[in-house]
Structure formats: C-alpha cells, structure tokens
Amino acid sequence: MDSSFLNADIHIILNDICCGAGHVDDLFPFFLRHAKQIFPMLDCMDDLRKISDLRLPPNWYPEARAIQRRIVFHAGPTNSGKTHHAIQRYLAAKSGIYCGPLKLLAHEIFQKSNDASVPCDLVTGEERVLVDQEGRQAAHVACTVEMCSVTTPYEVAVIDEIQMIKDPARGWAWTRALLGLSAEEVHICGEAAAIDLVTELMYSTGEEVEVRNYKRLTPITVLDYALESLDNLRPGDCIVCFNKNDIYSLSRQIEARGLECAVIYGSLPPGTKLTQAKKFNDPDDPCKILVATDAIGMGLNLSIKRIIFNSLIKPSINEKGEKEMDAITTSQALQISGRAGRFSSVFKEGEVTTMHRDDLVLLKEILNRSVPPIETAGLHPTAEQIEMFAYHLPDATLSNLIDIFVSLSQVDGLYFVCNVDDFKFLADMIQHIPLNLRVRYVFCTAPINKKQPFVCTSLLKFARQFSRNEPLTFDWLCRHTNWPLVPPKNIKDLVHLEAVHDVFDLYLWLSYRFMDMFPDASLVRDIQKELDNIIQIGVRNITTLIRASQATSVSGAIAVPDDFPLQRTEVNDRMLNLEDLPAANQGQFSSATKVPGQKRIRGSKALGYRPAEVKSNMKSQRQGSLAAKLVREGLLTQEMLKQLEREWQVHHNNNGNFPTGKRDDQNGSKGTGNKK
Ligand SMILES: Nc1ncnc2c1ncn2[C@@H]1O[C@H](COP(=O)(O)OP(=O)(O)OP(=O)(O)O)[C@@H](O)[C@H]1O
Numbered sequence: 001m002d003s004s005f006l007n008a009d010i011h012i013i014l015n016d017i018c019c020g021a022g023h024v025d026d027l028f029p030f031f032l033r034h035a036k037q038i039f040p041m042l043d044c045m046d047d048l049r050k051i052s053d054l055r056l057p058p059n060w061y062p063e064a065r066a067i068q069r070r071i072v073f074h075a076g077p078t079n080s081g082k083t084h085h086a087i088q089r090y091l092a093a094k095s096g097i098y099c100g101p102l103k104l105l106a107h108e109i110f111q112k113s114n115d116a117s118v119p120c121d122l123v124t125g126e127e128r129v130l131v132d133q134e135g136r137q138a139a140h141v142a143c144t145v146e147m148c149s150v151t152t153p154y155e156v157a158v159i160d161e162i163q164m165i166k167d168p169a170r171g172w173a174w175t176r177a178l179l180g181l182s183a184e185e186v187h188i189c190g191e192a193a194a195i196d197l198v199t200e201l202m203y204s205t206g207e208e209v210e211v212r213n214y215k216r217l218t219p220i221t222v223l224d225y226a227l228e229s230l231d232n233l234r235p236g237d238c239i240v241c242f243n244k245n246d247i248y249s250l251s252r253q254i255e256a257r258g259l260e261c262a263v264i265y266g267s268l269p270p271g272t273k274l275t276q277a278k279k280f281n282d283p284d285d286p287c288k289i290l291v292a293t294d295a296i297g298m299g300l301n302l303s304i305k306r307i308i309f310n311s312l313i314k315p316s317i318n319e320k321g322e323k324e325m326d327a328i329t330t331s332q333a334l335q336i337s338g339r340a341g342r343f344s345s346v347f348k349e350g351e352v353t354t355m356h357r358d359d360l361v362l363l364k365e366i367l368n369r370s371v372p373p374i375e376t377a378g379l380h381p382t383a384e385q386i387e388m389f390a391y392h393l394p395d396a397t398l399s400n401l402i403d404i405f406v407s408l409s410q411v412d413g414l415y416f417v418c419n420v421d422d423f424k425f426l427a428d429m430i431q432h433i434p435l436n437l438r439v440r441y442v443f444c445t446a447p448i449n450k451k452q453p454f455v456c457t458s459l460l461k462f463a464r465q466f467s468r469n470e471p472l473t474f475d476w477l478c479r480h481t482n483w484p485l486v487p488p489k490n491i492k493d494l495v496h497l498e499a500v501h502d503v504f505d506l507y508l509w510l511s512y513r514f515m516d517m518f519p520d521a522s523l524v525r526d527i528q529k530e531l532d533n534i535i536q537i538g539v540r541n542i543t544t545l546i547r548a549s550q551a552t553s554v555s556g557a558i559a560v561p562d563d564f565p566l567q568r569t570e571v572n573d574r575m576l577n578l579e580d581l582p583a584a585n586q587g588q589f590s591s592a593t594k595v596p597g598q599k600r601i602r603g604s605k606a607l608g609y610r611p612a613e614v615k616s617n618m619k620s621q622r623q624g625s626l627a628a629k630l631v632r633e634g635l636l637t638q639e640m641l642k643q644l645e646r647e648w649q650v651h652h653n654n655n656g657n658f659p660t661g662k663r664d665d666q667n668g669s670k671g672t673g674n675k676k
C-alpha cells in the first residue's frame with residue numbers, strides 16, 4: 001500500500017480489498033497485464049503452439065509422401081554384411097544415395113562406388129567432391145546423414161547405422177532421412193533393436209517394412225582371462241580406452257617394451273586416422289598394436305584380432321544434457337567388440353577381453369544382456385520454425401526462442417526433441433553480435449566441439465567479422481591461426497594443431513553456407529591437408545611428444561583439454577571423441593558415488609560391482625576444479641585464466657582487498673593504497 005510505483009488504479013483496488021469492499025479476484029487483470037509483459041508469448045500462445053506442433057513429422061516431406069517407397073531393413077550384428085548387401089543394391093541402381101554416420105564411412109562408399117565404375121559424388125558438411133570433370137552432379141552420392149537431400153529423387157537410398165536414430169543429439173538426422181528420402185527403395189542397415197520403431201514409423205507413412213536378418217560372418221569369443229599386463233600383448237591387439245590420457249600413457253608403456261603402436265582417437269584429422277589405420281593393417285609394417293578410443297567403433301576397417309577394453313566406463317550425455325560416467329551400454333560394447341575378426345581382414349576369428357581382471361565379469365554381463373528395443377526417434381526444430389517464433393517474439397534471444405520452442409513443442413509418443421544445449425551454448429556466445437536470425441541460426445548449428453576454447457573463440461571471431469560484412473579471407477585466417485605452423489614438440493602443441501584443424505573445418509563448413517563471406521575454401525583446403533600431414537608427423541612420434549610433455553609437467557601426468565563430443569548437427573568423426581580425464585590411479589571410492597561436479601556414476605551400482613576404472617577415476621574427477629570446468633566448457637580461455645590469476649595475485653598482495661572502486665571506497669580511509 002505504501003509503494004510509490006503502483007498505479008493509482010491498483011492502489012484503489014488494493015484499498016478496496018483491504019477495506020472489504022473489493023474481492024481479491026479484482027487483482028487478476030493487473031496480474032495478467034504484468035504476466036504478459038514478462039512472458040510476451042502469452043499473447044500468441046495459440047500461434048506458437050501451432051508452429052511448435054511436431055506431432056506429424058511425416059507430413060514435412062511432401063516429395064517422399066508423393067511416392068510409395070519400398071523399405072528394406074537389413075538387421076543383424078556387427079560384421080554380418082548388412083552394409084555390404086545394401087551397397088550392392090545401391091551400386092546396381094541407376095541413381096542412389098548413401099547416408100552414413102561418419103565422414104570416413106561416406107568416404108569409404110564414395111571410393112568403393114567409383115572403384116566399381118559407378119560415378120559417385122561425396123557430400124559432407126565441409127566437403128563436396130563432384131567426380132564429373134565439368135562439375136555436373138553424378139547419379140550417385142555418398143554423404144553424411146545430416147547432409148542428405150530430401151527433395152532429390154533417387155532409385156535407391158541407403159541409411160546406415162539406423163540405431164543412431166535414438167541419439168540424444170543427432171537422432172533427428174536419421175529420422176529426417178527415414179521419413180524424408182525420396183527414393184523408390186530405402187535400404188536401412190543396423191541393429192535389430194530398431195526394427196519395431198522403424199516399422200511403426202513406416203506405419204504412419206503407410207509403408208511396409210521388409211526385414212532381412214543376417215548372422216555374423218566370423219566367430220567372436222569373449223576370453224576367460226584378462227590381459228593384466230602389457231607384456232601379454234600380441235600382434236593384432238587393439239586396446240580401447242575412453243579417455244585420451246590413457247591413450248598417451250599406454251602408448252608410452254608399449255613403446256617402453258620395444259613394441260610399435262598406432263594411435264587413433266576422435267579429434268585426429270581423417271587423413272591421420274587413415275594413415276594410422278593403414279600402418280596397423282599393413283602386414284609388412286612392424287606396428288602390430290593399436291591403441292584407440294571408441295572412435296573406431298564405427299567405420300574404419302581394421303585388422304584386429306583381439307579387442308582389449310582398458311576400461312568399461314565412458315562419459316556420456318543423457319537426455320537432459322547432463323554428463324554422466326556410465327558403464328558402456330550393450331550396444332556400444334557389441335559395436336566395439338565387433339571390430340575384432342572382420343570378414344575382410346586377415347583375422348577370421350575375433351577375441352574380446354579386458355585389461356583388468358576385475359572388469360571381465362562386467363564385460364561378460366554387458367555383452368550377455370539383450371539390447372533393449374529402441375522406442376523413440378529424434379526431432380529438431382527447423383530454421384523456418386524458429387524464424388516464425390522470432391516473428392511473434394521479436395525481442396527474444398535465439399537461445400530463449402529455442403527454450404520456448406522446446407517447452408511448448410508437442411511430440412507424438414514415437415518421437416523426442418533432441419538435446420539443444422550445444423546449440424544454445426553457441427547462441428549465447430554470439431548473442432551480442434548483430435546478425436540476422438537465419439545467419440545466427442546457421443552459425444549455431446556449426447559442428448564444433450564447444451570444449452575447445454580456440455575453436456569457440458574462432459567461431460566468435462568469424463561471426464564478428466561476418467557482422468561487419470568483411471569477407472573472411474585466406475590471409476585473415478592465416479593471421480588468426482598463425483599459419484604456417486610447425487610440427488608439434490609436445491602433446492599441448494599436438495592438441496592445439498588438432499584445434500586449428502577443426503577451425504579450418506569450421507571455415508570450410510561455413511564456406512558452403514556463405515560462399516561470398518568465406519571465399520577462399522580451396523586455399524584453406526590446401527593448408528588443411530598440409531596441417532593433416534604435420535599432425536601425422538606428430539602422431540607418428542607421439543611417444544616422443546609424451547616424453548617431452550611429461551618432462552615439463554611437475555606431476556608427470558599430461559593434462560590435455562577436454563575432448564568431449566559435441567554430439568549434434570553435422571556429423572562427423574568427431575562425434576565419438578572422448579572425454580579426457582586426468583589419469584590418476586589411486587582413488588578409493590565406493591561404487592555409485594555421486595561424483596563432485598555434475599558427473600554421476602551409474603551402471604556400476606546397478607550391478608553391485610565396482611569396475612577398476614570407476615575406482616581410479618573418482619579421485620581424479622575430484623581434482624577437476626571450477627576453473628578447469630569453465631575452460632572445458634569454453635566459458636574461459638587459458639588467457640582469461642591467466643588474467644584472473646594476475647588479478648587474484650594483485651588482490652592478495654593488497655591484503656585481500658579487490659582493486660575495485662567499491663572496495664576502495666570501503667577501505668580508502670584505512671589507507672590500503674588501493675586507490676585505483
Ligand atoms: N558377401 C560378401 N562378399 C564379400 N565381402 C563381404 C560380403 N559380406 C560382407 N563382406 C565384407 O565384410 C566386411 C563386413 O561387412 P559389412 O561392413 O557389410 O558388415 P556390417 O554388418 O555392416 O557391419 P557393421 O555393423 O560393423 O557396420 C566388409 O568389409 C564387407 O565388404
């Protein structure tokens with residue numbers, strides 16, 4: 001009643017209520033006026049609900065709905081010839097499209113097709129290769145699934161690894177391909193766990209699914225003993241780790257035993273991965289051991305006899321976008337194990353085991369579980385839908401628009417809305433830069449790893465330059481990345497070079513969307529190839545780099561920036577990058593302990609079991625400081641940290657008084673000398 005801010009009319013109403021002359025309901029119009037000011041969408045709720053109605057995705061693809069498609073599902077375990085059979089049909093057709101989960105897989109089919117004299121183009125987020133000399137499109141195309149055209153007609157379409165339709169970040173791309181490809185025959189390859197969902201989705205489009213089941217072409221055995229010591233390694237062994245520091249540490253220990261090893265992890269450039277794979281596969285090369293992350297889980301053809309799980313705990317992102325430390329799923333364990341004893345390799349029988357004896361029981365248990373059927377398919381708001389939202393809510397930020405969209409969206413029980421946290425992260429990062437909505441949307445769908453500060457700051461710089469309408473030239477990019485660069489001297493250098501490679505990827509990705517503003521794609525492609533070679537030199541000498549890094553670090557451990565997948569949008573081989581955790585080894589925590597920070601250990605508790613890696617990683621995670629977390633999340637750069645350190649130092653030197661005006665005012669009379 002004493003408020004001087006309230007209008008006279010509300011004062012009167014309040015007064016009436018206090019005197020018993022009015023009813024509390026009389027306040028409702030004032031409440032409503034206020035609510036609409038705070039939540040402007042209340043005024044256009046009906047329109048917004050209509051726009052965000054995602055209940056009939058099949059209707060979004062008129063070209064596909066105009067034809068009757070034949071749907072064939074090739075189901076079976078890994079290495080059972082699913083992709084092979086689908087590709088036979090693709091090669092025999094007059095026109096075809098292959099949609100794969102990774103750039104490397106798209107490359108493989110591109111090569112296979114052209115080798116079989118079926119001219120085939122390649123389309124990934126960062127690359128378009130037209131085989132025709134005059135630049136005409138070939139009748140066949142191999143692409144990453146996010147890039148497939150839903151308006152071009154084809155005779156045969158192949159959608160590989162359909163189980164990815166459940167992926168919290170990328171699932172929408174498989175849903176779009178499945179519902180939208182305009183092909184007379186659609187061949188779907190993947191785990192049998194997706195059969196029911198695909199059948200139901202096709203029921204809604206009025207299409208029947210013909211299922212072809214396959215059996216594994218070569219036997220695979222889970223051994224009764226763990227490796228226990230690297231002294232027991234044999235030619236054809238592949239050790240699978242879920243963090244990069246383990247890769248470094250293991251390759252160093254293997255080298256100390258006089259053995260050569262190849263190294264493959266997600267953030268390596270494709271060329272480097274292929275060279276390492278070739279070295280390992282080459283029967284004449286002395287390198288017979290592979291140390292890899294589960295980046296090998298899909299795609300590369302490797303001559304592996306035995307898969308050895310160094311650990312069974314893997315960081316993952318749940319539906320809510322939270323990071324968790326979980327035992328790997330049965331599907332993941334099968335995918336990775338399935339790399340041993342490939343039909344096309346010299347090893348016709350595969351073996352699987354663990355590094356630690358403790359883990360073997362869990363591995364067997366995981367592999368013996370049945371894979372639960374996949375129940376829902378991912379969806380993602382389109383640029384058009386967000387634009388319509390922006391029309392109704394012109395003052396909302398892109399990140400807010402996405403939030404409102406997701407909260408209002410209605411989906412059918414067969415679908416879920418994919419995780420948009422990474423999109424929002426980028427939207428918030430570039431919010432202050434003036435860009436039109438469509439451009440802003442495209443920048444936010446760029447497939448970058450937000451855990452790499454250099455890549456994030458590059459996106460920011462690209463956006464700023466773009467907003468000034470200044471083309472991003474080759475010279476500008478060279479200045480920004482300090483190109484030319486030299487081979488790495490230690491692991492930190494190597495990690496930086498990988499980030500620069502990603503920045504070049506980002507440039508190329510944007511160049512296909514904004515050709516005028518990113519005019520020098522071919523020059524960038526050239527230096528990216530050079531950089532791939534430089535990284536290859538580094539990886540070839542990785543143990544030397546590790547030694548150099550250990551020599552300069554106090555603890556001897558190598559701390560590299562977090563390499564966790566951005567799991568979203570255009571896809572690529574980075575999708576299976578792994579989180580890097582410090583490689584401490586002495587933790588003594590009980591299972592299912594809530595990890596400080598946001599990580600949670602699941603799986604181990606459910607099994608009443610404590611795998612070796614859980615024990616060893618718990619303590620190391622406790623050491624993850626807030627600063628490290630902010631750097632990992634790209635919110636702070638190393639430079640900012642240094643600046644903070646300097647400011648903190650000044651603060652301490654000044655008897656704990658912050659050198660700010662406020663503090664000065666408070667302490668000025670006490671003569672702290674802090675008078676800035
Ligand atoms: N009938 C066949 N003739 C010749 N080679 C084959 C045949 N079937 C499969 N292969 C080869 O065996 C290997 C495994 O087959 P393919 O990649 O099709 O398996 P997949 O079931 O798709 O496995 P994944 O689930 O791991 O993708 C490939 O190198 C493929 O070329």
Ligand SMILES: [Mg+2]
Pocket residue numbers: 082083084160189
């Ligand atoms: Mg396959």
